[in-house]
């Protein structure tokens with residue numbers, strides 16, 4: 001199937017990845033329908049079935065999720081609705097309308113005891129409610145729909161939205177010293193790059209032989225760091241604009257207690273994804289440079 005025949009339905013269109021999909025999908029598909037939560041609540045089975053029957057997408061990209069990792073520890077029902085029931089509804093509706101589904105998932109399905117990048121078929125063992133609900137969502141998609149891709153990603157950020165980069169910039173703007181966790185290893189990944197990966201995959205999955213691409217894949221930027229390493233890289237670039245550079249004190253997870261446990265190591269092996277879908281990828285530092293440039297350019301434009 002070429003772009004002229006492709007109709008895409010994007011859910012969660014106001015999230016970090018959703019906004020990037022909304023920006024990038026036109027031109028890559030004949031028709032793009034991007035719905036935020038107000039336009040389509042994926043937890044509502046009837047609404048999902050009706051929307052998919054009406055839009056008749058060739059591919060649905062599910063960027064909607066309950067992503068509040070710590071809040072999930074005391075909101076299991078909400079996490080389940082967004083992360084298991086929602087994807088199950090989308091997969092059932094896709095099956096009924098002969099559509100394919102790209103469902104975004106997370107590195108938090110792993111427990112982080114691994115010592116080399118996780119492969120897609122490594123055993124899952126999520127540590128917290130968020131990871132458990134996402135893992136249940138993956139199973140729901142696999143059970144209901146053959147023509148699916150589950151794309152696990154990690155440490156998502158953008159110049160917009162709610163994310164670690166923006167938190168560091170907000171706090172670092174006024175503070176000279178920040179304590180940041182240095183014993184969790186992963187790969188900061190721009191939402192824009194994940195959106196591009198989804199669009200590459202959509203082109204493959206939409207074809208009449210789309211089922212041969214079905215399965216679970218990983219996509220993160222190249223390389224790895226810790227949250228403290230990420231913070232230092234953010235401040236190194238911000239210092240060019242601010243004329244000052246906050247210092248980062250490296251601490252352990254035990255020194256920064258939060259409700260949800262996180263994997264200590266969640267670097268993802270992306271080799272099969274790159275080989276199968278020819279998805280572009282850049283080192284995490286290059287992605288950060290692009291997102292920080294966009295962030296500071298927006299600030300500058302808003303001033304003028």
Ligand SMILES: NC(=O)c1ccc[n+]([C@@H]2O[C@H](COP(=O)([O-])OP(=O)(O)OC[C@H]3O[C@@H](n4cnc5c(N)ncnc54)[C@H](OP(=O)(O)O)[C@@H]3O)[C@@H](O)[C@H]2O)c1
Nearest residue numbers: 012014015016017037041042064065067106153154155156
């Ligand atoms: N953020 C990360 O670091 C990270 C890491 C690994 C994987 N992921 C995965 O990547 C995907 C995209 O994440 P993101 O960072 O773009 O998340 P995000 O910015 O939090 O966006 C998620 C969007 O989904 C919407 N949503 C929540 N429940 C919904 C529902 N029932 N129906 C429709 N929309 C709903 C949210 O709307 P409201 O704003 O109204 O709630 C929000 O706009 C998710 O699958 C997430 O699990 C994220």
